[in-house]
Amino acid sequence: MTQRIAELRAEAEAAISAAAGSAELEQLRVRYLGRKAELPNILRAIATLPPEERGPTGKAANQVRQALEGLIAQRSEQLAGGELEQQLRRDVVDVTLPGAPPQPLGRLHLLTATRREIEDVFLGLGFRIAEGPEVETVYYNFDALNHAPTHPARDRQDTFYVTDDVVLRTHTSPMQIRAMEAQPPPLYLIIPGRVYRRDNDATHTPQFHQIEGLAVDEDITLADLKGTLLAFARAIFGSDREVRLRPHFFPFTEPSVEVDVSCFMAHDSHPPAQRCRVCKDTGWVEILGSGMVDPNVFSYVAEYGYDPEKIQGFAFGMGIERIAMLKHGVPDLRLLYDNDVRFLEQFG
Amino acid sequence: MRVPVEWLYEYCAPDLPVQELATRLAMTGTEVDRIEHHGVRALEHFVVGRVLSAQQHPDADRLKVCVVDVGDGEQSQIVCGAPNVAAGQTVAVARPGSVMADGTKLKQAKLRGLESNGMILAEDELGIGSDHAGTMVLDDVLEPGSPLAGVLPLSTDVLELEITPNRPDCLGVYGVAREAHAATGARLRDAPWEQDPGTFDDSDLGVAVVVEARDLCPRFTARAFHDVTIGPSPPWLKARLMACGQRPINNVVDITNYVMLLTAQPMHAFDLDRVEGARLVVRRATKGEQVVTLDDQTRTVDGEVCLIADDAGPTSIGGVMGGNRSEVQDDTTSVLMEAASWDAANIHATSLKLGLRSEASARFEKGLAPEQALDGQAVATKLMLELTGATLVPGTIDVGSGSRPPEPAVLRLRDKRVVGLLGVAITRSQSAMHLQRLGFETAERPDGLDVTVPPWRRNDVTREADLIEEVARLHGVNDQLPTTLPRRRGAVGVLAPAQRLRRRAEDVLVGRGLHEIVGWSFDPPARDDRLRLAAGDPRRAHVVIENPMSEDGANMRTTLLGSLLDVARHNAARGQALRGIFESGRVYLARDSYTRSVTLPHEHHALGALVPGDVFAAKGYLEALLRALRVEGTFASASEPFLHPGRSAAVQIGSHPPTVVGWVGDVHPLVARDWDLAAVAAFEIDLDAVVAAARLVPEYEDLTSFPELREDIAIVVDETVPAATVLDAVRAAGGNLLAHAEVFDVYRGEQIAAGRTSLAIALTFRARDRTLTDADVAPLREKIVKRLAEQLGGELRG
Structure with a gap:
């Protein structure tokens, strides 16, 4: 079982690191950590394992879950940052154009x-x-x-x-x-x-x-x-x-x-x-x-x-x-x- | 007053450059407008010459070719156009390099092919006379080659002085010399009238003088001269008159002018043989009486004008201008020289009435001392004897109360007042020195000086303060005075609330983009019609100026709208788009009647604006202004003749009943068209009234402890129902919990019935002591809707 957990980890880590956008990352989150994903299922099924396996398996699965969560958060930040960068680049304006709407100013005589x-x-x-x-x-x-x-x-x-x-x-x-x-x-x-x-x-x-x-x-x-x-x-x-x-x-x-x-x-x-x-x-x-x-x-x-x-x-x-x-x-x-x-x- | 420095120096010659003298005079109270140069320049090129030969120019009928001895045996060929030039004459010569009085520089020239090395001069070319008929012939004793400047007054600086009206004594060169003496300490020579060749015995002068109008003519003096030869004055005298800006006429007339310019006392010369009946009467004119004055004008006078008449009628307007019937002419041999004193106020009035200001009236109207009449006689007598070949008839006619002038005033000048008023320590002896230099006598007293006022300062110096002024100006108010600030004793500088709010009102409009203008207070009378003001309109009650600059400025404005329209048109005509303009200024309304206590018209400070667009554009600015001042304003449909009748409102403040303080609206299309303007709107308010209604000190209201509850409703009413009426009903129904109600949208169209309007109203509910809930507000909302339905036929929309 711990073997399978390690495989999942390796697979997920590779996929998360390779994710190209926030949407893809969300799909990966659902695939690896979502309600129907394999890892949460393993954790839910801990009680069905023989008593001597429960400890090591639960520990390993939790560690992996936490690691993946952290990784997703980290990758999400990376991706958001990049997307904002792109957005900011698209937002560039000619700042030498006049203010709008123009604020009229009168003068005392x-x-x-x-x-x-x-x-x-x-x-x-x-x-x-x-x-x-x-x-x-x-x-x-x-x-x-x-x-x-x-x-x-x-x-x-x-x-x-x-x-x-x-x-x-x-x-x-x-x-x-x-x-x-x-x-x-x-x-x-x-x-x-x-x-x-x-x-x-x-x-x-x-x-x-x-x-x-x-x-x-x-x-x-x-x-x-x-x-x-x-x-x-x-x-x-x-x-x-x-x-x-x-x-x-x-x-x-x-x-x-x-x-x-x-x-x-x-x-x-x-x-x-x-x-x-x-x-x-x-x-x-x-x-x-x-x-x-x-x-x-x-x-x-x-x-x-x-x-x-x-x-x-x-x-x-x-x-x-x-x-x-x-x-x-x-x-x-x-x-x-x-x-x-x-x-x-x-x-x- | 033009004072030739050359003449001034005869009496007081400070060892100073002219510019420095001018500064000293200016800094002691005699303002110098400018220093001018009179006469020629480059004096070294002007010499005495003797004409050795004068022959006809071969190629020009009017020119002569002269050979002139110009000194040191040098002979110069000069081509001359003067008809009188002849061999043997001693003449004035300008050699190449000379600069003539008019500024032209003389060069060697060829005239009709013949070389000419200068000019033989006529008077006008030297600026010492007006004669251009021929060359000036000089005395034969003069040596050729001697400098002309030693013979003739060729050149002088002239001080152009502004003499203040309290100092008529300075309208004479000697008076200015006295000032120069006091200002610089340079020696003052004796007055030119100290030596009087005249006598005061009772002999018959061959003419009788009767002063009937003793109040208008306090003193009349006269002397008679026989064997007078009328002729030109000598060059030195003519040069001085010219430098003073006067045209020489003949010796006797020139003497009268010269004496006036020197002593400030105007003189008049009668031809004694032309005085009918050998009798002069000084009297008030009869109303409508006519006098022909020296300038050949027939002048009709009233009963307050003082005339000098002989048996044939008036000959002169006393103190203003002589008449032509008895004036000195070329054949005159006997002269009666008059020097009189006239009542200043009457001379002033006469001069104004007749539109006739003369050098004489300009002096008399400022009040000359009667003593000055004899000063004038003394100088005139001396000159008559010297320059006209006259013999003096012994005796002097001297009639009127002024022949016994009042005792001079003695004023106390207290040391402590001098220091106390000026803020600088001036010693008693310094004060005494300054006053003595001006001709005052001083005597020591325990607390200061007793100061005797000389006659020529009698009208001007009557109080201690006047003496302090004399001391101050000569001591040097500028150099000697420290700079201190008043102690103030708690005086606090602060704008009055109304002044602060007026600034605020102006600033709001400026902040919203309007430019302030400053218009004219004057209104053309035709403007009332252009503004379509009805016959009884209160704005037709103008303050009317009796003597406007032109008829177009005869009325004082009663509204700012005219100025605003004028400025809008001025700018539109120059292609300048206006964002909007305003003026903050007075309007003036005549009263129905005036009383002892109400003597002046009504004035108030108005504020008006003119903006592109419609009534709502104008109203937007006005509402911003009212909000800024914390004034609750309301608007009611009303018309003004110059506004669109359906798109204008009265501006009101207060309630029970509201006071109308102005108007707002579309400018009437006919008015706008008259000023060549497209759609414009305007408002004007009585800013004094608005400011008086302003809430000066806002009191804190808790608007944050409990949130308000906002709700919008749309209500459909007949389009004839004003929004203000709807809101009044809403507020009445909403009660205390309804904090605000305002219209934020208006709809008319397909979705509602024809003739109906939908008003979207934002309601804000608030309680001081709790957070409101729907349960609190729902009944109020129902009540509002019900009230609108009952009172105004309103239906809730949607």
């Missing part, structure tokens, strides 16, 4: 993207964001901002009027007054928004966007203004920028300064014959107007806690279009308002 970028810088510096009406009273737009009655900005040539007392705001500054009326100091605010002036040429559109800044507290200084704008300039235009303050005049700040940022173009990279598009080779480019809030402005809101003898502050205003155009090299303001999709897709 450059003005929105720039506005948010600037907002985020000032949020980080502790400023909040306020907004105000675009159709504004002459009182908030000019009077309370200390514009002399003859200030040319009031002219109908320069400002859109809705009535004698109502204009399209010419700057975001009216919100300085509204914000101070609404909240006592300290106040750290920026005010983004759309503004309007009667201008239409290569460098002016009748509608544009500004961001106003206002910081009012007991001890705000012009040096604080410089530091704040330096932080801003570096965040927007690069960490090695410098700012330059040039004295100027604005009705609602005193002292007033215009602020230049050091040019951010690589000046050695273009031929010397070509002027720098950003700074015209001066090394500086004007980005905004600012100054210390004029005491007269505070006197308009003194009853809300703004005593010009006790509090002081700075204010600034910048054009979002200008910042966006400088930063991204947009040559013509009107491109921003054409909304050509080939323009829109480049930013945001």
Whole structure:
């Protein structure tokens, strides 16, 4: 009997090793280890053997069964591996084809993207964001901002009027007054928004966007203004920028300064014959107007806690279009308002 | 303001390159737009010459062949086209290598076959006059060969300055010289009006001046000159006017302009013999009165315009422009030189009303000090005597309240305020130095300085803060200032919820593939009709601009749809397919009435989108947006004039009752066609209202401890029954255990009756406290089916 078991083993081992696929292997499993196969039958018939043969036969048959099971499992793994290999080879694709389905991506408009970028810088510096009406009273737009009655900005040539007392705001500054009326100091605010002036040429559109800044507290200084704008300039235009303050005049700040940022173009990279598009080779480019809030402005809101003898502050205003155009090299303001999709897709 | 450096240096000549001077001025508050060059270049090639002979060119009637002594015995042949050139004249010669005022470089040339070694010059070629009629004849005492630059102002740099409106004193060269002095410390020479040849006795000038409108004309001064010879001004004066951008006219008129450019005080010269009745009255005009101004325009004025009139009527618009009836002419021999002060606001108003801005009005409207009138008279008198052969009639007419100007203001400048406002230590003596250089007087006080404001700064410097500005700008706000940050004291920068949600709404649409656009706030009035808005449509209640750039921009928009359609068409016309666009911006609605407290129109922040496809394409984006903001929106069939009537809906939020916050739908085919667009759909919402309804802080809900049980049903109803109505019924019947119900498929066709629709609805049941079984759900499902049958005639399908 043990002889027969050894023969079965040899026969099965040879067949299993030679099996060419999972299906054939399954047939072999059924032939040698299945319910009707010879080896299991031998094991089932152990009890009919003479007692002295039972031990050795059972032991040998079990060993063979285990060996064959192991062999089948091993061979099955081999075969599966090979078949997977083949499958993977058949699955090869051209990975340079585009993704499917394509996931469409829109863009924020450059003005929105720039506005948010600037907002985020000032949020980080502790400023909040306020907004105000675009159709504004002459009182908030000019009077309370200390514009002399003859200030040319009031002219109908320069400002859109809705009535004698109502204009399209010419700057975001009216919100300085509204914000101070609404909240006592300290106040750290920026005010983004759309503004309007009667201008239409290569460098002016009748509608544009500004961001106003206002910081009012007991001890705000012009040096604080410089530091704040330096932080801003570096965040927007690069960490090695410098700012330059040039004295100027604005009705609602005193002292007033215009602020230049050091040019951010690589000046050695273009031929010397070509002027720098950003700074015209001066090394500086004007980005905004600012100054210390004029005491007269505070006197308009003194009853809300703004005593010009006790509090002081700075204010600034910048054009979002200008910042966006400088930063991204947009040559013509009107491109921003054409909304050509080939323009829109480049930013945001 | 154009300031020739050559002229500036007469009063203050800093030992600096011009570029450096410009930088110093810019960094102390006088902005320099650019530095220009006026006149010729390559000065070494310009010499004095003497014409030795001038003979007719053999081959050209209009040319003469001259032999010119150009110094050192050298004789040069020059072919010249000037009719007046003649032997014996001393002339200005440009030799080959010269660069003319217009930039052309002179070379040796042949004119009609004859060699010409340069040019005999006319005024305009040198940029020192406008005369091109003939060569400029120079004084015979000049030696041939001497450099022309030593004789004539051939060349100067010109600073093009942007003078801020608070500094009319800098609209004169001397005012700029004072700034240059303060900015650089270079010596400032005495003002040109320090020496006044005039007198102030009470003699009769042969003319009487009456100022009736004393409020509009605070000071009127005049001096009279006889024996005046009208003629051209000398080259040096003409050259300066030209460099400043003014055309020389004649000596008297040139003097008035020159004095204004030097002192900032505008002057006017009357022909004294043409003043009718020997009397000038300064008065308000009568309404409708007419004046013929120097530019030959007849101008009709109103009762607030201030005129200077003689017995024959108005001769000038005071402070704005003289009249042609009494202007100086070639035969004038007696001149009345006027220097007055005018009310700034009135000049500004007059200038606007008449659309007439002159050099004079541009200065007066900024407010000149009455003292400056006599400064102007002093310089003018000196020049009249020097340049016109005039004799001065003794005495000065000086009338008006301004002849006794107010005491100068004295302001306290506290040391601690200087430091406290600027954030940098500036000593009292430094402050005093800066202020003194600007013409302020200072006196020591225990806590700072008492500062006396000079008349020319009276309007501009009225408070301590103004003094601090003066100190700051001259001390160097840039170089001397540290960079610090505010202490902030707990100020926290954070977006308000509405701002955060607005960003989120925009980002959702961008993330789904739409491009953001920025449109115009202005609407052409014709757009209302193009959008088919009915007569009473609230969107016709525009905020209207009184003075638009053009009629097409007269209205403020009441919807974003116009901008969206315009942009879609712009791109379609350029072959650019649009995946979809949106705008996030304001719309403006006029109110029915305004009150003392409600003075402004309604504005809200709207968000609108335009996408290819139909109402469902648009609605898909809108639903994504609402979900992102956690706003429950509902939709109800509704029509808008610019939408397809059967394929549009009102967007609602809230319930009991819901509030309409926008619309969505197919753009009406007529509207789409008007904008040359194929099928497009759109939505617009009041983003302020939507954001206000957003759930800001979601609260945790246990959705994982017990599994939900899902079941689908298909229900057939009449096709007129909206899906929303079906779902309402389903939810009402489903009770608390029904967590969700949504339509996921719609079928109409052969398998069901005509006029009926099959809606496939996904039901999700969930209990908080246990796992639901069929036994829990089956009765609910039955109840739902029953309710649909009873209320809506629904049948369970299949």
